[in-house]
Structure formats: C-alpha cells, structure tokens
Amino acid sequence: MIVTPQSAVFDEPLALDSGRELSEFTIGYETYGRLNSKADNAILVCHGLTHNAHAAGKHHPDDARPGWWDVAIGPGKPFDPDRFFVVSSNVIGGCGGSSGPSSPDPATGKPYALNFPVVTIGDMVAAQARLTDRLGIRRWRAVAGGCMGGYQVMEWMSRFPERVAAAVVITATAATSAHTLALWEVIRQTIMRDAKFNGGDYYGGDWPLAGLGLSSMVGMVIWMTREVMAQRFGRQLAGREELSYELEADFEIQAFFQRIGDNADKSFDPNSLIYLTKAMDYFDLLRGQSGLAEAFAGVDSPTLLVSYDSDWRYPSQEMDQIRLALEQVGAPVEHRVLKSSFGHGAFIYDGEGLCAVLSDFLA
Amino acid sequence: MIVTPQSAVFDEPLALDSGRELSEFTIGYETYGRLNSKADNAILVCHGLTHNAHAAGKHHPDDARPGWWDVAIGPGKPFDPDRFFVVSSNVIGGCGGSSGPSSPDPATGKPYALNFPVVTIGDMVAAQARLTDRLGIRRWRAVAGGCMGGYQVMEWMSRFPERVAAAVVITATAATSAHTLALWEVIRQTIMRDAKFNGGDYYGGDWPLAGLGLSSMVGMVIWMTREVMAQRFGRQLAGREELSYELEADFEIQAFFQRIGDNADKSFDPNSLIYLTKAMDYFDLLRGQSGLAEAFAGVDSPTLLVSYDSDWRYPSQEMDQIRLALEQVGAPVEHRVLKSSFGHGAFIYDGEGLCAVLSDFLA
Numbered sequence: 056m057i058v059t060p061q062s063a064v065f066d067e068p069l070a071l072d073s074g075r076e077l078s079e080f081t082i083g084y085e086t087y088g089r090l091n092s093k094a095d096n097a098i099l100v101c102h103g104l105t106h107n108a109h110a111a112g113k114h115h116p117d118d119a120r121p122g123w124w125d126v127a128i129g130p131g132k133p134f135d136p137d138r139f140f141v142v143s144s145n146v147i148g149g150c151g152g153s154s155g156p157s158s159p160d161p162a163t164g165k166p167y168a169l170n171f172p173v174v175t176i177g178d179m180v181a182a183q184a185r186l187t188d189r190l191g192i193r194r195w196r197a198v199a200g201g202c203m204g205g206y207q208v209m210e211w212m213s214r215f216p217e218r219v220a221a222a223v224v225i226t227a228t229a230a231t232s233a234h235t236l237a238l239w240e241v242i243r244q245t246i247m248r249d250a251k252f253n254g255g256d257y258y259g260g261d262w263p264l265a266g267l268g269l270s271s272m273v274g275m276v277i278w279m280t281r282e283v284m285a286q287r288f289g290r291q292l293a294g295r296e297e298l299s300y301e302l303e304a305d306f307e308i309q310a311f312f313q314r315i316g317d318n319a320d321k322s323f324d325p326n327s328l329i330y331l332t333k334a335m336d337y338f339d340l341l342r343g344q345s346g347l348a349e350a351f352a353g354v355d356s357p358t359l360l361v362s363y364d365s366d367w368r369y370p371s372q373e374m375d376q377i378r379l380a381l382e383q384v385g386a387p388v389e390h391r392v393l394k395s396s397f398g399h400g401a402f403i404y405d406g407e408g409l410c411a412v413l414s415d416f417l418a
Numbered sequence: 419m420i421v422t423p424q425s426a427v428f429d430e431p432l433a434l435d436s437g438r439e440l441s442e443f444t445i446g447y448e449t450y451g452r453l454n455s456k457a458d459n460a461i462l463v464c465h466g467l468t469h470n471a472h473a474a475g476k477h478h479p480d481d482a483r484p485g486w487w488d489v490a491i492g493p494g495k496p497f498d499p500d501r502f503f504v505v506s507s508n509v510i511g512g513c514g515g516s517s518g519p520s521s522p523d524p525a526t527g528k529p530y531a532l533n534f535p536v537v538t539i540g541d542m543v544a545a546q547a548r549l550t551d552r553l554g555i556r557r558w559r560a561v562a563g564g565c566m567g568g569y570q571v572m573e574w575m576s577r578f579p580e581r582v583a584a585a586v587v588i589t590a591t592a593a594t595s596a597h598t599l600a601l602w603e604v605i606r607q608t609i610m611r612d613a614k615f616n617g618g619d620y621y622g623g624d625w626p627l628a629g630l631g632l633s634s635m636v637g638m639v640i641w642m643t644r645e646v647m648a649q650r651f652g653r654q655l656a657g658r659e660e661l662s663y664e665l666e667a668d669f670e671i672q673a674f675f676q677r678i679g680d681n682a683d684k685s686f687d688p689n690s691l692i693y694l695t696k697a698m699d700y701f702d703l704l705r706g707q708s709g710l711a712e713a714f715a716g717v718d719s720p721t722l723l724v725s726y727d728s729d730w731r732y733p734s735q736e737m738d739q740i741r742l743a744l745e746q747v748g749a750p751v752e753h754r755v756l757k758s759s760f761g762h763g764a765f766i767y768d769g770e771g772l773c774a775v776l777s778d779f780l781a
Binding site for chain 1: 596664665
C-alpha cells in the first residue's frame with residue numbers, strides 16, 4: 056500500500072484553550088481507502104506520542120518500514136481500506152505537516168519555536184474537527200487511538216459526541232497520572248538542558264540532538280517492559296566473549312540503548328516533543344467536572360476500551376473508571392483487558408490480540 | 419548520635435577481578451557502638467547506590483538529616499550500638515573516603531578520573547575483608563545490605579562464607595537484570611554526554627552537574643513508585659491556581675523533579691556513579707557456575723532475605739531463587755516478602771516493617 060501525505064490549510068483562526076489563537080493552521084494527514092457516497096464509512100485514527108500521521112503503508116516501495124499502525128490498517132485488517140475511508144491526522148503542535156513550533160509564524164515568517172502557543176488535546180481535536188468538515192464527513196464511523204491517541208478519542212467523545220458513531224480508546228486514562236507528569240518533565244528537561252537547545256531557537260543551526268537522543272533512551276527504559284528486555288536481550292554480551300573491564304557497553308542491551316541515543320534525527324522536532332508532552336500533562340477529563348460521567352454527557356454510541364495487563368503506567372483499573380463513567384451515562388461500553396508482555400506499547404508492537412478485538416467491535 | 423567518619427589506608431596491593439590491581443587503597447567507614455572483647459558482636463552494613471558510609475546518626479548536631487539507614491541503626495533499633503559494633507564501609511570506586519576515581523593516582527598525584535580501574539562487587543568485598551582484618555574481626559555477627567549492599571552481602575557469602583555468621587540480603591537479585599543494565603547505561607550516558615564531562619577529567623574545572631542532575635531525575639522516575647507519586651503529589655498544581663499555558667512546571671511533581679535536576683552537587687562524584695553502576699552491571703553469581711547453589715557452596719549460616727511486593731525491578735520471584743539455592747546447599751534461610759508502596763527504596767523510606775523482621779532475625 057503506497058500512500059501520499061496530504062495537507063489541509065485553514066485560514067479561519069482557531070481559538071485555543073489557553074485563550075490564545077492560531078490565526079491560521081495546517082493539518083498534515085494521510086488517508087487509506089475511499090469515502091463512500093453517504094460519507095458514513097470514515098474512521099479517524101489518532102496518533103500517540105509520535106511525530107506524524109504515517110499510520111500505514113509506505114510512502115515509497117523501498118521504505119524500510121511501513122507506518123506505525125500498519126498491523127491494524129490495511130486490506131484484510133480491522134481498519135480495512137476496502138471497507139472504510141481511514142484518515143490519520145497529525146496533531147497541531149506536531150511536526151508531521153501540521154502547524155507546530157517548526158512551522159513559520161505568519162507574524163514573522165520565521166519558525167515559531169517556543170512562541171508557538173501551548174496547545175491541549177482538546178485543541179488538537181478542535182483542529183481535527185475542521186479537517187472533518189473539510190473532508191465532508193459529518194459523523195465518524197469510528198474514532199480510534201492509543202495513548203495520546205486515546206486522549207484525543209475521549210476529547211472527541213466529550214466535545215463532539217454527535218460526530219462519533221463509535222469510539223476505540225486504547226491504553227489511556229481519564230487524567231494523566233503523577234508518574235507520567237514526572238516522566239514528561241524528565242523528557243523535556245533532557246532536551247531543554249542540552250547546550251544546543253538555545254531556548255528552542257535552533258532551527259538555523261545545530262539541533263539539540265544529544266538531548267533528543269537521551270530523551271529517547273529515557274523513554275525506552277520506561278516503555279520497553281522488563282520482561283521484554285529479559286527475553287530479547289537478557290545478559291547477552293555485545294559482540295564479545297568476555298567482560299571488557301572498561302567503561303564501554305559490555306552488554307547487548309546497553310549497545311542497543313547507546314544506538315538509540317546516537318541515532319536521534321530531525322524527523323521528530325525536539326520542540327514538538329515538548330509541546331505534545333505538555334498537551335498530555337494538561338489532559339484531565341475531571342478538571343472542572345463533578346465527576347467523570349459529566350465529561351461524557353451526551354455520549355450514547357458504543358465504546359471499546361482496551362488495556363493491557365502488563366501496562367503498569369496506564370493500568371486496567373484506571374481504564375475501568377472510564378467504563379464505569381460511560382455506564383453511568385447509559386452508553387454501551389466494553390472493556391477488554393488483553394494479555395501481552397509488551398506493556399503500554401502492546402497496541403503497536405503486539406497487535407494480534409488487539410486486531411481480533413477491533414474486528415469484532417467494528418463488525 | 420554524633421559520629422565521626424574514619425578511614426583506613428592499606429599499602430598492600432589489591433588484586434582486582436579485571437586482572438589489574440590497586441597498588442594501595444583507602445576505605446572510608448563509620449562505626450556505631452563498640453567491639454566487645456571476643457570481637458563477636460560486629461555487624462557490617464553495606465551501602466547501596468549512594469556515595470558514602472554515613473549510615474546513621476549525624477556528623478554535626480545541626481545536620482539537616484541523619485545517615486541513610488538511621489531507621490535501622492541506633493539505640494533501640496535492630497542494629498543497636500548498645501549491643502553491636504556496627505561498621506558501615508564505603509566501597510572502593512565510591513567517593514566517601516574510599517579510593518575511587520576522584521582519589522589521587524599514586525603514579526601521577528592527580529585524580530585517577532577514568533584511569534581508575536573498573537571494580538566489581540567482589541573487589542569491593544575483597545577490600546572490605548582487609549578492613550575486617552584491620553579491625554580485628556574474624557567473623558561478622560551479621561553482614562547486611564539492600565540493593566548494591568545486598569550484592570555485597572552475597573559476595574561475602576560466596577567468597578568468605580566462614581566469616582559471615584548471619585546474612586541479610588534486601589531487595590537484590592542473583593544477577594543484574596537486563597532492565598537494570600539498560601537503566602545504568604542511561605544513567606551513565608546522561609553524565610558522559612554532558613559537554614562538561616571532558617572524558618571524566620573535570621576535577622580542576624566545571625563538573626558535569628547538569629548531567630548528574632538529569633541522572634538523578636531519571637533515577638527518581640524509576641525509583642519512586644507510581645503509587646507514592648500519586649499519593650504524595652497527584653495532579654496538585656505548583657504554587658498556582660490555574661494552568662500556566664506556558665512551558666514551565668505547572669504541577670508540583672514537576673517542580674519537585676526540576677529541583678532534583680537543579681540541585682546536583684559534588685557530594686556524589688559523577689565518575690563514582692559511573693563506576694558503581696558498572697560494578698553492578700557485572701554482578702552475576704551465575705556467571706561461570708553450573709547453578710546458583712554452586713555460588714553459595716560453603717554457606718551454612720542463617721540468611722534473611724527481604725523483598726517488597728511493590729518492587730517491580732527486584733521482584734520477589736527473583737529473590738526466591740536465592741532462597742531455593744540456599745536451601746539446596748542446606749543453609750537455613752527465610753524469605754520475607756513485605757508490603758509497602760515504596761518499591762525498591764522501601765528498606766530506606768518505609769523501614770518499619772523491615773525493622774521488626776530484622777529484630778526477630780537478630781534475636
């Protein structure tokens with residue numbers, strides 16, 4: 056499946072939760088399949104903490120890897136382009152064709168850098184609603200996503216319940232936990248304390264790639280589960296027979312982490328990583344509400360919730376609070392707790408169980 | 419309890435596992451209580467991944483905090499100086515009075531920096547055995563420690579079983595896990611990628627304190643449990659009423675992490691952190707053995723093993739493999755799994771349950 060990135064430019068200002076606005080904005084997106092004549096077969100896929108909307112297929116036949124959710128999107132897969140018109144939208148604040156800190160500020164012509172306004176998950180969804188109008192879609196057949204994508208799905212349910220015929224929320228929570236608040240702060244500080252960060256104004260010079268590489272290492276030591284590390288690497292030595300007794304990476308898992316740190320590239324703008332984690336910080340469906348059910352007032356479409364038994368950061372118990380809230384408002388909801396050793400990333404890296412559940416739900 | 423740091427200098431070379439040697443070395447240590455005339459009331463306390471032997475009491479009455487294991491050492495506590503002569507020894511490779519990378523290299527008169535030889539947990543224990551001789555102690559009434567301290571206890575059991583009358587191993591494992599290998603690599607890289615690291619040769623100039631601060635943040639996001647973060651901080655805002663919509667720390671837990679990053683000081687030499695984690699990397703009682711029992715051949719003294727139900731990094735199941743191995747060699751062993759929300763650090767930060775178990779064991 057060869058796909059071509061697309062983009063849509065919006066000239067009407069977008070009012071943001073902060074009180075600021077984007078005078079104009081762009082959304083980068085990809086589509087798989089065709090919108091039918093009734094415009095009722097469209098599925099919106101919301102991405103997690105990644106940098107672009109490339110969810111499935113390849114841009115060029117010789118690409119090393121397909122999009123991030125190729126396991127779920129494609130002919131014969133749950134999000135089947137022969138049945139559905141699947142839209143994957145890059146969020147605002149990102150760097151995959153949507154307006155973000157690397158985009159030119161219309162006021163100056165130079166990249167916004169840290170002058171880009173802080174955006175929320177709700178702002179991302181408000182921007183996606185504009186794209187939805189532009190594509191001629193009144194109501195999504197389904198809106199689906201994991202992690203930050205799941206946050207977006209819940210904002211869709213909360214802000215535009217009438218535009219969502221079905222929702223799929225994977226490995227998410229109703230309010231970002233203290234642990235994740237801490238992790239995002241560490242991730243941001245690894246970037247911002249890089250001497251090359253220069254207050255975010257690095258576009259014309261050296262990028263803070265050392266900090267970005269470190270932030271990827273920090274993320275990986277949290278995201279890859281202890282169990283997967285044991286199975287995949289254990290205490291295997293890194294291309295040697297004996298311990299070195301030197302300060303180099305003796306073990307294969309350490310060489311693997313060093314490669315992650317060394318191979319940061321500009322495809323994920325460090326400033327975007329700062330903005331996306333900040334948006335996740337602010338995600339809290341309980342804020343200003345008397346209870347979670349209030350956030351879901353108006354929802355009556357079916358929702359599928361998926362969590363993983365090994366995902367200690369977004370545990371099934373928290374997901375189950377979302378189930379209870381949806382039951383309180385009388386919405387049909389199903390919570391599936393899947394087994395996997397892959398933890399939070401299982402919806403991407405161990406997708407088989409998920410795909411069976413998704414196909415059932417969409418049928 | 420006011421204590422005074424002590425040190426012992428050894429002129430005989432110490433042969434290291436690497437094949438190198440230290441031509442001379444020093445051990446920094448503290449003692450609490452008095453050695454009796456039979457020299458049979460001495461307890462050795464081995465420290466974890468910290469920088470010195472200051473385990474209990476204060477050096478000055480106006481010190482803000484006592485030593486790191488003050489909960490367990492002191493009058494009326496399990497390691498009671500009225501009964502026992504408690505010795506806490508800083509490890510070689512450390513920076514609390516023992517020979518390490520910040521010590522002068524006798525060959526040059528300048529700090530060793532990265533010319534200090536890589537040491538193992540076994541080397542640390544071999545050095546402690548010299549201190550044991552110097553103090554006139556033939557056999558320890560008990561050797562006790564958690565985390566890297568527990569590693570040292572197991573090396574004592576393995577190398578000098580006849581010198582250990584009882585052993586207490588807390589939150590440890592028989593072989594450092596792949597996950598911890600990865601974490602130590604990340605910790606080291608945060609330091610070594612600081613522009614001020616200068617190949618470890620920073621003693622005469624600016625220290626890589628930014629990297630050291632970052633490494634503390636990375637450690638804390640792993641060591642402090644999700645549950646404790648939720649209870650202690652939750653989503654409480656940092657001295658504000660409303661979200662800032664700026665790139666600052668909105669939440670108290672984020673301000674707390676920033677303070678950790680900002681307040682790195684020279685009391686923990688970054689090079690020592692590199693050497694201590696490297697020593698932990700190499701810890702593997704199974705290496706070169708047909709099974710774990712072989713590592714414990716010769717042990718016949720009682721051992722207390724303590725693990726915590728919330729310690730996902732050093733899980734009780736791994737500790738139980740040590741119990742099984744000790745049972746195989748016919749040594750009396752007891753494994754207590756304690757409840758605590760504090761995870762790996764519970765033996766320091768939530769010591770009440772531990773103290774009851776320790777007192778029982780020593781009685």
